[in-house]
Amino acid sequence: MIEIRGLEKYFGALQVLKGIDLDVAKGEVLSVIGASGSGKSTLLYCINGLEPIQKGSVVVDGTDVHDKATDINKLRQKLGMVFQQWNSFPHLTALENVALSPRIVKGKSRADAQEIAEQQLKHVGLADKLNVYPNALSGGQQQRLAIARALAMEPTYMLFDEATSALDPELVGEVLDTMRLLAEEGMTMICVTHEMGFARDVSDRVAYFHHGVMEEIGPPSQVFGDPQSEHTRKFLSNVR
Ligand code: ADP
Numbered sequence: 310m311i312e313i314r315g316l317e318k319y320f321g322a323l324q325v326l327k328g329i330d331l332d333v334a335k336g337e338v339l340s341v342i343g344a345s346g347s348g349k350s351t352l353l354y355c356i357n358g359l360e361p362i363q364k365g366s367v368v369v370d371g372t373d374v375h376d377k378a379t380d381i382n383k384l385r386q387k388l389g390m391v392f393q394q395w396n397s398f399p400h401l402t403a404l405e406n407v408a409l410s411p412r413i414v415k416g417k418s419r420a421d422a423q424e425i426a427e428q429q430l431k432h433v434g435l436a437d438k439l440n441v442y443p444n445a446l447s448g449g450q451q452q453r454l455a456i457a458r459a460l461a462m463e464p465t466y467m468l469f470d471e472a473t474s475a476l477d478p479e480l481v482g483e484v485l486d487t488m489r490l491l492a493e494e495g496m497t498m499i500c501v502t503h504e505m506g507f508a509r510d511v512s513d514r515v516a517y518f519h520h521g522v523m524e525e526i527g528p529p530s531q532v533f534g535d536p537q538s539e540h541t542r543k544f545l546s547n548v549r
C-alpha cells in the first residue's frame with residue numbers, strides 16, 4: 310500500500326503541499342480533484358520520487374520513497390505513470406514503444422518484450438495498431454499507448470495525471486473506458502482528474518485538494534452528495 314504521512318513540499322518559499330496524510334490500499338481507486346495549482350500533480354511526483362520532499366514521508370510497500378538508501382529506479386517500476394501528454398518515441402512503432410522498457414529496464418529478451426507489448430496493446434484496445442507509428446494515432450489512441458507502456462512494466466500502482474485533459478472531447482471516453490477496465494481488474498490507481506463522472510462512478514474514494522491541503526476525502530457519494538467543506542461545495546458547483 311501507499312502510506313503518506315505529514316507530507317510537506319515546497320518550491321522555494323512556496324508551500325505546495327501542507328501536511329498530507331493519506332493511505333491508499335491495494336485495489337483501491339482514488340480520484341484526486343481540485344482547482345489548478347492546488348498541488349495534485351506535485352502529490353503524484355512526490356509519490357514516485359520525481360520531486361524531493363521537505364517533511365514527512367511517503368512509503369510504498371514498506372519502502373520509504375525519499376530515503377537516500379532506496380533504489381528509486383527499482384521502486385519506480387512499481388508505479389506506472391500516465392501524464393496529460395505523453396511523448397512517445399516517434400521513430401518507434403506502437404509495439405516497439407511498449408516493448409522498450411521491458412527490454413531496457415527489465416532486461417527481458419526481445420521475444421518476451423514483444424509478447425508483453427502485444428498483450429498490453431490488446432489490453433488497451435490497440436491490437437490492430439501494433440506496427441503503426443505514434444503520429445498516425447489519434448490523441449485517444451496515443452494515451453492508450455501510454456497506458457500500455459506503463460502496464461508493460463507490470464506496475465503495482467498506476468498514477469494518472471489528467472490523462473484525458475489534453476484530448477478532444479470525443480476522444481475522452483475511450484481513455485476513461487480503458488481506465489475503468491483497469492479499475493475493474495483490481496489495479497490500484499490514483500487518478501488526478503477533472504472528469505467528475507469518472508470520479509463518481511469508478512473511484513472508491515475521492516480526495517479534494519485546495520491550496521495544498523487535502524480538505525476532504527471520502528466515498529464519492531459523500532464528497533459529491535454531501536461535501537463537508539465550503540471549498541469543495543464551491544468547486545463542485547463550478548465544474549458541474
Ligand atoms: P495542480 O496539479 O493541482 O494543478 P501543481 O501540483 O502542478 O498543481 O502545482 C501546485 C503549485 O506548485 C502551483 O502553484 C504551481 O505553480 C507550483 N509548482 C509546480 N511545479 C513547480 C516547479 N517545478 N517549480 C515551482 N513551482 C511549481
Ligand code: MG
Nearest residue numbers: 349350351471
Ligand atoms: Mg496538475
